Amino acid sequence: MYRNHLAFRRAAQPFRINFDDVACGASFHQCTYILCAKEPALLAANAAAREAFGKAEPGSPYMPHLSLLYSDVDDEGRQQSAAAAVARLWGEGSGYDTLLPDGGFPAGSFSVWLTPVEDxxxxxxxxxxxxxxAG
Structure with missing residues (x-):
């Protein structure tokens, strides 16, 4: 299962994940979330992990994000949730001057999860x- 995980651990360096914007999706598991900036270090770590774990499908989409809400609320509820998250995280009318500590976080580890979507x-x-x- 983890055929190249040791090589990945040696090659992957800690990096920073920066938040970009709050968004809504159309599915239960992507109801409301914060998009993460697609910066070179994050994209490189994703590519290395996909290769190490045998999930390196060419052209498969990657949307780095931090989920805020899993729900089946309607579009209006999703938009309300996103607006509330923006107000709470960045401050209503602040022009995205962050109220979040540093607007992101350092990534020094990662976890692999089994997440049955039907649950x-x-x-x-x-x-x-x-x-x-490493690092």
Whole structure:
């Protein structure tokens, strides 16, 4: 399963994940979320992890994000949720002057999770492994 994980751990360096914007999706698991900036270090770590874990499908989409809400609310509810998140995280009318500590976080490790999409309670979700990044 983790055929090249040791090579990945040696190659991957800690990096910073910066937040970009709050967005809404159309599915339960992508209801409201913060998009993460697609910066070179994050994209390189994603590519290395996909290769190491045998998930390197060419051209498969990658949307780095931090989920804020899993729900089946309608479009209006999603928009309200996103507006509330912007107001709470960046300050209403602030022009995105951040109220978040540093507007992101340093990534020094990552976890692999088993997340059956049919389980909307999330109770069956399990962390399979956690890896510290080199550096």
């Amino acid at each position: 909307r309670s999330l109770q069956s979700w399990q962390r399979v492994a956690e890896f510290q990044l």
